[in-house]
Amino acid sequence: MSVQFSIITPSFNRLKFIGKTIESVLNQTYPALEYIVVDADSSDGTLDLLEKYKSNGSIKYLSEPDDGMYDAINKGFEMAAGDVIAYLNTDDIYLPWTLATVASVFEKHPNTDVVFGDSVIVDLKSNKSFLNIRPSFHPLWLYAGNRIAQPTLFLKRECFISVGDFRNEVDLLADCEYWLRLVDKGYNFRKVNEFLAIEVNHEDTIRETKRDIVSKEKAYLIEKYSSRLSNTIKTSAVLKLKKMETLINYLQFVLKSNFMLRHGAWGNTIGALDISFRPLTLIRSKIDGKKRQVWKFNLGRLLE
Secondary structure (H helix, E strand, O other), X not given: OOXXXXXXXXXXXXXXXXXXXXHHHHOOOOOOEEEEEXXXXXXXXXXXXXHHHHHOOOOEEEEOOOOOHHHHHHHHHHHXXXXXXXXXXXXXXXXXXXXXXXHHHHHHOOOOOEEEEEEXXXXXXXXXXXXXXXOOOOHHHHHOOOOOOHHHOEEEHHHHHHHOOOOOOOOOOHHHHHHHHHHHOOOOEEEEXXXXXXXEEOOOOHHHHOHHHXXXXXXXXXXXXXXXXXXXXXXXXXXXXXXXXXXXXXXXHHHHHOOOOOOOOOOOOOOOOOOOOOEEEEEEEOOOOOOEEEXXXXXXXXXX
């Protein structure tokens, strides 16, 4: 049985960015998709754009005042009909193979409840981009304050039904608090070594404008779940192993991107080591290794 996705995008006055986000969802190679935009009554022309997409049946959207981004996400998740759900902010972009890759993981590993992967971070202020490669999942790694690349995370809808809404006890890291609740409930996380999203940092991004609040909320969550870290020897060992694994992952990617290593990971992304504002070519290799389909992204034109 194929995976049915529901993707939610919360939106408020982001006309400059949301078009790229929407197109990245609609241009997926995987067809079983429901796309819902939950807008907070935007006044910058966003609603006109959403209406155009709605008129041709591409998206559903709801527009009404809300109590912030996570309230909008909760509304979207409640509307969702898919058996796997995720949210993609208007700062972020899926890669063409994202849903197909995630669907394959869920189909091959039916006991997996949550899937996440790696991302490319594009910083519009510095005109640079970075590879955000994560290690495999371990609960202690998350309890210690490490973060999953949010736009790469997908969860079964039954998780949302069981765990409930995003909470407002933290304003900016409610996603991290939610992942911690999922771990506490015993849900199974699986990390896939593939790039699944592009995260765009700009002058209005929360990561840029509210760093102090993010740091305080991170400290709060670590303290809240500190009892899970009571075995300091085990925690220290796990964190050291995860740092080592991250370095190994980067090394494997570097070698593979230079065609010096045959490795099953990052099969969708070869030759993307030198990611900059020059045109970026991402190569998707087919299973037989003989044919390749090429997508080109010019990161410098994300806002055009």
